[in-house]
Amino acid sequence: MVSASAWATPSTRTELIENLVSGVDRYNPSNVGILEDYLYHQIRSEEYDCLANLAILKLYQFNPDLYNPDVVINILIKALTSLPFPDFNLCISLLDERSASTNPDEPDPLPLLLPVLISLHNLLQQCRFPAFWTLYRSEKAESLRDNYTVECVGFEDSVREVVIRGVKAAFKSIRMERLGNYLNLSDEDLNGYVAKLGWSIEASTGVVSIPPNPDNQIESTVVQEQIELPLTFA
Template identity: 80%
Template sequence: MASVASNWVSPPTRTPLIENLVSGVDRYNPSNVGILEDYLYHQTRSQEYDCLANLAILKLYQFNPDLYNPDVVINILIKALTSAPFPDFNLCISLLDDRAANTNPDEPDPLPSLLPTLTMLYNLLQQCRFPAFWALYRSDEVESLRDNYTVECAGFEDAVRDVVIRAVKAAFTRIGRERLGTYLDLTGSDLDIHVAKLGWSIDSSTGVVTVPPNPDNRIESTVVQENIQLPQLTKVITHASQTA
């Protein structure tokens, strides 16, 4: 867990320039927003992720409304979406202003219409309702998000599957192949290949997938032993007799 927190604070892929912008006083310099936006687009192309750098963009937008770029905000939310079960998405939402009333009819802001959908998708991931997530994501209702945004985010669907795998590893030692397929939105050989990459095994006769032991899915009894010294016991008995 410590390594996860360390990578969240300072991802190994973060360059010294971005580290200086995120950690130093230049974090609030509006002239640096272009550098941070370029870094975000690098993240979408390379499957990297840096939450603190993206939060810095949203904070600059908050302080400097004239810098606001809805496409950037949507891409930030898409990247944060696949950080579940971590709260990155909600951290981003907390830095957004209410812009629905400020929509320019000549250049409509896509964020107000997409934000409810993004929030619903995030909630489904948080609740581990994975088949419902995929059903909504594949629906006509989300066509605009898919065609204009997630298609540009390299590895988005696999990043969602990583969220699923983290949940499955924490909750199961064995799971049915078909059930796992609905969680991952994969069937047939695609599912078998994905399971093989994880190092999991499938029993061909029963269709049961075995999830290797890990600290989260081990069922172990815990024995708690308390040692009470005689002087401590004497104090307890004495106090009880005095208050009786």
């Protein structure tokens, strides 16, 4: 789980990007190209910098002529797997309302893909993991897969990290079949993934034991309060 400080200032952020995100040049439209290049670096390297990506969306708000739908979609894809942080909703709040483009030479893919991305986010947030994979593999998301997530290195594994965070918080043990449905993995791929996590599997029952953590352990807590009342005399 990423800490709040690492979220705000990731260790992979360069000094140049730090100056653009935190300095007076944050709203300088001439810097949008640098931030967009940084986004595509994140796409290729599995790095992530929410504040830098939000700076791009803010520049698009102030300068509509800079708007690039492919950049917006890639920002939303990266934000999709940041749960439980509210990155996706923060990005959505900075988007202007747009209708589908009537220009056949340069159609805007965002109006068609945005409902799919929002649905995928909602399913992940609600821990409806099998439904997420069903929608993601469906014809509705075909354009998203073929044109965008295929270029985002480690996207599906990042989704699985969200799933694992949910499983660790809710279960002490889980059947392999159920876990496979959550992760969209089976057979050797599933066995390898569980082994990589360091979780143990009971071969006779097919049950995976999840190590204890603060979220899946029930512990009673006794809270004591001492209240001192002022003495009053009649």
